[in-house]
Amino acid sequence: MTQPDKPHINRSHLIKLLQEMIRIRRFEERCAELYTQQKIRGFLHLYIGEEAIAVGCNQALEPEDALLCTYREHGHALARGLSMAAVMAEMYGKQSGCSGGRGGSMHLFDNSKRFYGGNAIVAGGLPLAVGLALADKMQQRNRITACFFGEGAAAEGEFHESLNLAALWKLPVLFICENNLYAMGTALSLSESEQDIYRKAEGYKIPSLAVDGMNVVAVEEAARNACTSIRTAGGPFFLECRTYRFRAHSMFDSQLYRDKAEIETWREKGPIVQLTNWLRDYHQLQDPELAEIEQVVEDEVEAAVVTAENADFEKVATLTRDVYTGGSS
Amino acid sequence: MAADTETISYREAVRLALQEALRSDSRVFLMGEDVGHYGGCYAVSKGLLDEFGEQRVRDTPLSESGFVGAGVGAALGGMRPIVEVMTVNFSLLALDQIVNNAATIRHMSGGQFSVPLVIRMATGAGKQLAAQHSHSLECWYAHVPGLKVLAPATIADARYMLALALEDPDPVVIFEHVMLYNELAPPPVESDRLPMDKATLRRSGNDLTLITYGGSLPKVLQAAEQLSQSGIDAEVLDLRCLRPLDTTAIVASVARTHRVVIIDEGWRTGSLAGEISAIIMEQAFWELDAPVVRVCSKEVPIPYPEHLEQAVLPQPEDIVNAAKQLAGLA
Numbered sequence: 189m190t191q192p193d194k195p196h197i198n199r200s201h202l203i204k205l206l207q208e209m210i211r212i213r214r215f216e217e218r219c220a221e222l223y224t225q226q227k228i229r230g231f232l233h234l235y236i237g238e239e240a241i242a243v244g245c246n247q248a249l250e251p252e253d254a255l256l257c258t259y260r261e262h263g264h265a266l267a268r269g270l271s272m273a274a275v276m277a278e279m280y281g282k283q284s285g286c287s288g289g290r291g292g293s294m295h296l297f298d299n300s301k302r303f304y305g306g307n308a309i310v311a312g313g314l315p316l317a318v319g320l321a322l323a324d325k326m327q328q329r330n331r332i333t334a335c336f337f338g339e340g341a342a343a344e345g346e347f348h349e350s351l352n353l354a355a356l357w358k359l360p361v362l363f364i365c366e367n368n369l370y371a372m373g374t375a376l377s378l379s380e381s382e383q384d385i386y387r388k389a390e391g392y393k394i395p396s397l398a399v400d401g402m403n404v405v406a407v408e409e410a411a412r413n414a415c416t417s418i419r420t421a422g423g424p425f426f427l428e429c430r431t432y433r434f435r436a437h438s439m440f441d442s443q444l445y446r447d448k449a450e451i452e453t454w455r456e457k458g459p460i461v462q463l464t465n466w467l468r469d470y471h472q473l474q475d476p477e478l479a480e481i482e483q484v485v486e487d488e489v490e491a492a493v494v495t496a497e498n499a500d501f502e503k504v505a506t507l508t509r510d511v512y513t514g515g516s517s
Numbered sequence: 518m519a520a521d522t523e524t525i526s527y528r529e530a531v532r533l534a535l536q537e538a539l540r541s542d543s544r545v546f547l548m549g550e551d552v553g554h555y556g557g558c559y560a561v562s563k564g565l566l567d568e569f570g571e572q573r574v575r576d577t578p579l580s581e582s583g584f585v586g587a588g589v590g591a592a593l594g595g596m597r598p599i600v601e602v603m604t605v606n607f608s609l610l611a612l613d614q615i616v617n618n619a620a621t622i623r624h625m626s627g628g629q630f631s632v633p634l635v636i637r638m639a640t641g642a643g644k645q646l647a648a649q650h651s652h653s654l655e656c657w658y659a660h661v662p663g664l665k666v667l668a669p670a671t672i673a674d675a676r677y678m679l680a681l682a683l684e685d686p687d688p689v690v691i692f693e694h695v696m697l698y699n700e701l702a703p704p705p706v707e708s709d710r711l712p713m714d715k716a717t718l719r720r721s722g723n724d725l726t727l728i729t730y731g732g733s734l735p736k737v738l739q740a741a742e743q744l745s746q747s748g749i750d751a752e753v754l755d756l757r758c759l760r761p762l763d764t765t766a767i768v769a770s771v772a773r774t775h776r777v778v779i780i781d782e783g784w785r786t787g788s789l790a791g792e793i794s795a796i797i798m799e800q801a802f803w804e805l806d807a808p809v810v811r812v813c814s815k816e817v818p819i820p821y822p823e824h825l826e827q828a829v830l831p832q833p834e835d836i837v838n839a840a841k842q843l844a845g846l847a
């Protein structure tokens with residue numbers, strides 16, 4: 189009865205996936221520029237190279253589902269439908285930002301999208317995901333909580349505690365491990381005895397799968413199947429997406445720990461190049477159409493920058509607002 | 518400029534201290550996240566992996582509770598581990614090992630086991646890293662019997678305190694404020710080496726005492742300079758060691774100046790500033806000419822935008838205003 193959801197691999201859907209990935213890529217490239225101009229400060233962690241995961245997984249999620257992400261969450265926010273203007277304003281620390289400017293790049297939130305944040309404590313989001321899913325289960329709501337994290341999180345106790353709880357209590361959590369092979373400068377081989385991260389889930393009796401995280405169609409299909417499994421069987425699912433971060437960990441990283449050649453090899457397999465080439469090879473994408481996509485995206489990014497530039501900073505007078513609900517400290 | 522070559526940074530001072538420790542005692546090893554191949558999240562340990570190899574400069578997985586606990590175990594087993602936790606915020610994942618194991622084992626075992634462990638971590642705000650990377654929780658650790666807590670605020674202390682901590686038979690937590698790493702000073706010399714657990718005067722004065730520690734010291738010295746231009750001669754007491762507190766030095770300074778401002782980047786409620794104030798009330802009440810004043814961080818999680826972050830933190834102007842008011846000049 190429960191046929192796994194087939195991905196919509198018709199042309200218009202593929203073009204949509206491509207456009208969403210390009211949208212994230214161009215947004216972040218602009219953010220990197222703005223960082224060097226000191227418009228964006230603090231830590232800035234770019235998702236460049238990993239876009240297929242946020243975009244692919246989002247295809248399988250419904251508006252009532254919840255998302256939790258890490259500090260590398262610009263792509264997830266945009267894919268989830270947070271407005272680019274609100275995300276950019278947040279990067280600037282402006283009041284019109286999606287977190288009112290208080291959070292910045294690492295702490296994007298949007299209640300209306302059930303987007304429960306960028307969490308900058310590695311593995312900090314997993315227990316929250318368990319709790320959100322528990323609340324859904326206890327209130328008989330048929331929703332999924334999707335939780336994104338890097339492979340670095342797999343070494344934390346919270347990772348293991350969360351997987352166990354989710355499995356034990358049969359909670360509807362979709363765990364999505366974005367395995368980009370490095371946690372800051374520490375290679376996976378230097379940090380894990382079992383480097384197939386998805387196999388860790390087996391120890392908790394959670395169905396799991398590794399997928400090519402550079403292939404957006406494969407990610408979408410895997411995420412749809414995972415969601416079907418969660419919605420029908422009730423318990424969690426663990427998806428490991430194998431990917432690579434093309435840029436530095438953050439803007440402070442001089443990348444002493446890996447070769448340029450390694451980065452280049454991965455760039456060739458990048459999710460945007462891959463899909464563009466595929467569409468071209470099958471004559472599904474002409475240059476003018478691609479140029480138009482790029483133009484639309486560029487206009488959106490520039491408009492977001494202008495909005496952010498013109499937005500106001502919060503006044504210091506309201507600094508202590510929202511320490512507690514309904515008032516100041 | 519010739520002068521440039523004759524200065525070293527706080528960061529380099531910590532690195533020299535680590536290098537010296539690793540060279541001089543084969544029981545010493547450094548472990549933590551990204552201390553090796555990445556070079557340290559604040560570039561403190563850059564180059565040490567090349568010199569000492571992977572056994573003694575160990576990159577750990579993201580497992581704060583695990584590797585801090587392993588540090589406790591290695592210390593029990595006869596090693597002299599230096600464990601680096603990237604920031605105090607992340608140390609909360611290891612709080613159990615620090616508070617329930619490192620700090621208790623000596624006492625709990627009836628004095629049979631000591632834990633000669635050094636834990637270093639970055640602390641403090643000022644880099645717009647928002648509410649999960651910027652807090653000052655030194656006070657939490659200073660609350661715990663069994664621990665010693667250091668806050669090197671100068672390049673000389675950054676250079677020499679580590680060795681003192683390693684000589685200590687008990688667990689020592691060292692806080693390095695992120696805004697100090699780029700501070701520069703002439704290379705410290707042996708005579709700059711002060712005892713581990715004594716406060717020191719960074720400036721003498723007669724009119725009032727400014728008590729502080731860690732990352733606030735440069736701001737306090739700046740404020741003292743401004744105050745001197747207004748005719749207020751402020752003394753600056755750097756606590757250096759937050760547990761045990763050098764009560765004698767605090768009381769002695771109060772007895773000289775009779776007025777005190779405490780500057781503390783922690784939140785005011787339940788702060789070290791509150792503790793120091795209580796000590797003064799208990800031990801130097803009759804020396805006071807006016808109530809103790811505290812300049813602390815505003816009670817909010819640290820916000821991202823620069824103007825709000827700075828509004829949270831004690832600023833030189835806040836210190837100057839508080840001091841002027843105390844001296845009856847405002």
Ligand SMILES: Cc1ncc(C[n+]2csc(CCOP(=O)(O)OP(=O)(O)O)c2C)c(N)n1
Pocket residue numbers: 258260308309310311337338339340341366368370371372433437550579581603607610
């Ligand atoms: C508990 C905790 N420890 C350390 C850090 C510092 N830190 C931030 S990101 C990071 C690497 C995480 O790698 P991974 O989970 O693989 O995610 P990626 O950054 O590769 O997306 C580290 C060590 C942190 N934020 N939280």
